[in-house]
Amino acid sequence: MYSLYYSPGAASLVVHWLLIELGVPHELRLVDTQAKQQKSPEYLALNPNGVVPTLVADGQPLYEAAALVLHLADRHAASGLAPAVDDPQRGEYLQWVLNLANTLQSPLRLWWYPQDLDAAPPEAVLDGARKRIEATWERLDAHLAARGPYLLGERPSAADFYLTMLMRWTRNMPRPGHDWPHLAALAQRMKQRPSFKALYEREGLTEWA
Ligand SMILES: N[C@@H](CCC(=O)N[C@@H](CS)C(=O)NCC(=O)O)C(=O)O
Structure with missing residues (x-):
């Protein structure tokens, strides 16, 4: 339970x-x-x-x-939703989840909570966080273009659920994640799930x- x-x-x-x-x-x-x-x-x-x-x-x-x-x-x-430990895609799956945590969730936290850094002016933190987030979207979109439609290719994994949540958080940012076409397509697929x-x-x- x-x-x-x-x-x-x-x-x-x-x-x-x-x-x-x-x-x-x-x-x-x-x-x-x-x-x-x-x-x-x-x-x-x-x-x-x-x-x-x-x-x-x-x-x-x-x-x-x-x-x-x-x-x-x-x-x-x-x-x-998770490749088994002996599955050839296991390493890539772990890579994506950790990569999303580090390169998206961390700067997104700074975007929402610039006061975390106790920095003045917070605008510099926001600008740096936004640039890092947008660079990550660019890289993820290129990956999906080459190897998608999901992070691991043809089948969705738990990493795609995580990615979708992070994309949702940027919906009101100057350039949201769904502005990139392959990320938008992934989000559309994930949103169609009854869950x-x-x-x-x-x-x-x-x-x-
Ligand atoms: N690294 C943590 C971060 C969680 C986090 O930042 N949660 C936010 C909401 S999205 C929160 O609780 N904010 C309230 C606060 O910081 O006081 C995780 O992934 O669980």
């Missing part, structure tokens, strides 16, 4: 989406990030970083969205449907 501490549209989204896609029993615990519930002593006892998501899996609290993506897809291997519709209903989301 899983319990997911989440906030609509946040980094918990990909974990929630996978829980639905995998069809595994879970319960949702809403964290009111506006009210700073993620900084409460009760929550910090689960996740000392004070961010969402936290996934409690069989009583063990776990955090870091990328790790949760990998963990869920491995634990529910019948889904085929995406269910996710939107459950999180009460409407933008970028």
Whole structure:
């Protein structure tokens, strides 16, 4: 049994989406990030970083969205969303998940929270983060053009769910991820999954449907 501490549209989204896609029993615990519930002593006892998501899996609290993506897809291997350890695509799959965490999620965090760096002026942080994000979209789009339609080629993996969430976050940026044609095509495919519709209903989301 899983319990997911989440906030609509946040980094918990990909974990929630996978829980639905995998069809595994879970319960949702809403964290009111506006009210700073993620900084409460009760929550910090689960996740000392004070961010969402936290996934409690069989009583063990776990955090870091990328790790949760990998963990869920491995634990529910019948889904085929993670190449097995001896699959020739395993290395590439791990590469993409870690690459997305480092080259997209990290600068996206700075885009949303420039105060993380305690820098003045924050505009310089925003500009640097935006450039890094756009350079990553360029590189990912070129990869998809050459080897797509998904990150691993013909079959979707958990990495594509993660990529779609990150693309969603840029929807109101000066140049959103879906501005690149092969990324847009991947997003369209992913959005057609019934689990995406269910996710939107459950999180009460409407933008970028
Ligand atoms: N590296 C973490 C980052 C999570 C993160 O930045 N979560 C944001 C929401 S998308 C959050 O909780 N923000 C509230 C805060 O920082 O206080 C992960 O991947 O789980």
